Amino acid sequence: MSAWGKGHKIIMHVDMDMFFAAVELRDNPQLKDKPVVVGGPSETRGVVSCASYAARKYGIRAGMPTYQASRLCKNLIFITPNFDKYIQASSAVENILKRFSPFVEMCSIDEAVLDLTGCVRLWGSPEEMIKLVRDSIRNEVRLTCSVG
Numbered sequence: 001m002s003a004w005g006k007g008h009k010i011i012m013h014v015d016m017d018m019f020f021a022a023v024e025l026r027d028n029p030q031l032k033d034k035p036v037v038v039g040g041p042s043e044t045r046g047v048v049s050c051a052s053y054a055a056r057k058y059g060i061r062a063g064m065p066t067y068q069a070s071r072l073c074k075n076l077i078f079i080t081p082n083f084d085k086y087i088q089a090s091s092a093v094e095n096i097l098k099r100f101s102p103f104v105e106m107c108s109i110d111e112a113v114l115d116l117t118g119c120v121r122l123w124g125s126p127e128e129m130i131k132l133v134r135d136s137i138r139n140e141v142r143l144t145c146s147v148g
Contacts, residue, residue: 010116010126014097014133015089017144019110020050023089024079026142036077040066049081086110092141100133 016022020038025031026076035055040046046066058073062139070076097104103115116129123129130147137145 008117010119010129012114012116012126012129012133013148014093014114014137016093016110016137017146018050018052019057019089020081020086020142021052021079022143023086024082025052027085030078034077035060035073035075036079037066038070038071038079038081041078042082064086077108089143093137093143093145096136096140097133098135100129112143 008090012131026035031052033054034052035058036052037048037055037060038050038123039048044066048060048062048064048066048069050062051064051069052061055069055073055076057070058075059116060069060072066078070078071115086109090106094104094106094112097112097114101114101116101119104111107113116123119129123132134147137143
């Protein structure tokens with residue numbers, strides 16, 4: 001019997017990487033490697049909802065006022081949130097996760113927990129399951145995630 005036999009709970013946490021920005025970058029490849037934030041324009045009292053990794057290099061973070069973010073990076077690209085598109089991407093991810101377990105709890109639009117207890121015979125070790133989940137999301141939705 002493997003180390004992950006009976007009596008062991010296997011819980012997987014999936015967190016989409018820079019979700020709103022990643023969806024925008026996926027849909028507009030010209031934005032790749034550019035400092036992008038999803039949020040209100042800098043002239044308003046908006047807030048950064050999500051920052052690309054290129055924007056984070058300037059110290060820009062979610063929750064930061066957009067006027068402050070625009071001061072940290074002069075060539076920052078602001079994108080107005082498109083929640084219909086994010087909900088669609090989130091649903092696609094959720095559908096993938098439900099193929100691995102009927103016990104999926106979406107904690108937010110970009111985060112989920114799966115109970116994979118008893119799925120070792122079907123999907124392999126937890127490490128193999130992590131790879132399968134990450135690869136499925138990357139290949140089918142064209143987004144990346146952190147899984148543990």
